[in-house]
Amino acid sequence: MSDDNKMTIIATKGTFDWAFPPFIIASTGVAMDKEVTIFFTFYGLNLLLKDTSKLKVSPIGNPAMPMKMPFGPKWLQKIDFGPKIPNVLWNIPGAESLVTWLMQKTMAKHGVAKLDELRSMCQEFDVKFIACEMTVELFGYDREDFVDGVEFAGAAMYFDEAAGGDHHLYM
Amino acid sequence: MADETLDASGLNCPLPILKTKKALSKMDAGKILDVISTDAGSVKDIEAFCNQTGNKLISTVEEGGKYVFTIEKV
Numbered sequence: 001m002s003d004d005n006k007m008t009i010i011a012t013k014g015t016f017d018w019a020f021p022p023f024i025i026a027s028t029g030v031a032m033d034k035e036v037t038i039f040f041t042f043y044g045l046n047l048l049l050k051d052t053s054k055l056k057v058s059p060i061g062n063p064a065m066p067m068k069m070p071f072g073p074k075w076l077q078k079i080d081f082g083p084k085i086p087n088v089l090w091n092i093p094g095a096e097s098l099v100t101w102l103m104q105k106t107m108a109k110h111g112v113a114k115l116d117e118l119r120s121m122c123q124e125f126d127v128k129f130i131a132c133e134m135t136v137e138l139f140g141y142d143r144e145d146f147v148d149g150v151e152f153a154g155a156a157m158y159f160d161e162a163a164g165g166d167h168h169l170y171m
Numbered sequence: 172m173a174d175e176t177l178d179a180s181g182l183n184c185p186l187p188i189l190k191t192k193k194a195l196s197k198m199d200a201g202k203i204l205d206v207i208s209t210d211a212g213s214v215k216d217i218e219a220f221c222n223q224t225g226n227k228l229i230s231t232v233e234e235g236g237k238y239v240f241t242i243e244k245v
Contacts, residue, residue, distance in 0.1 A: 024184070024185050027185055027189055028185040028188055028189070031185070031188050031189050031191075031192035031220070032188075032192075032219075032220055032223040032224055033223065033224050110183050111181045111182045111183040111186070111209075111210070112183045112184075112186075113182075113183075113185075113186050121189055125189075125192075
């Protein structure tokens with residue numbers, strides 16, 4: 001495959017909602033004959049964990065996120081509770097899990113792929129996963145915490161992967 | 172008449188594209204694949220997919236919220 005077909009993504013976010021864009025773009029890229037590498041660094045490392053159940057949506061500091069009910073009558077589903085609920089309430093234990101659960105329900109209803117399914121498809125399609133070794137050590141992870149097939153390297157390898165490519169995204 | 176049919180109804184982006192890719196990869200060149208989708212975004216997406224991969228989009232038919240894409244594998 002020629003170099004100009006290469007594409008790279010730097011994945012830096014580790015919440016459940018932001019876990020999707022890198023895997024969606026990467027899997028679509030390989031499906032369209034691109035050679036795709038994702039470089040996971042800082043909180044983006046969460047996306048490579050064997051157990052993704054710890055990934056949550058944070059309702060705090062997520063001001064633009066619409067919060068709508070995935071079930072109930074139509075009028076209820078149309079209401080955006082985001083601006084209506086005081087931020088202080090999101091500090092209640094369990095709020096993150098509740099919001100995450102609601103988002104998962106909404107996604108299932110709309111036929112969006114599950115996170116693990118999307119990640120497996122990336123691997124099946126040979127998307128290259130690189131975990132930033134520096135942040136793996138910084139956050140006290142073991143290599144065994146991550147899914148199989150991940151390579152561990154630094155910023156220099158990112159540049160080697162990115163050389164010649166024409167699509168490079170920071171997420 | 173299609174050689175293979177892929178029903179991607181109810182699935183959302185990027186699943187119709189990923190499943191189309193998988194289905195085509197199992198087929199021989201010149202064979203015809205019908206993809207059924209309910210994702211309105213797939214109209215532009217399947218077109219873009221074919222543009223980029225060289226597969227030939229023979230037709231797009233919409234009927235009652237369902238889209239049928241007929242693709243010839245290169």
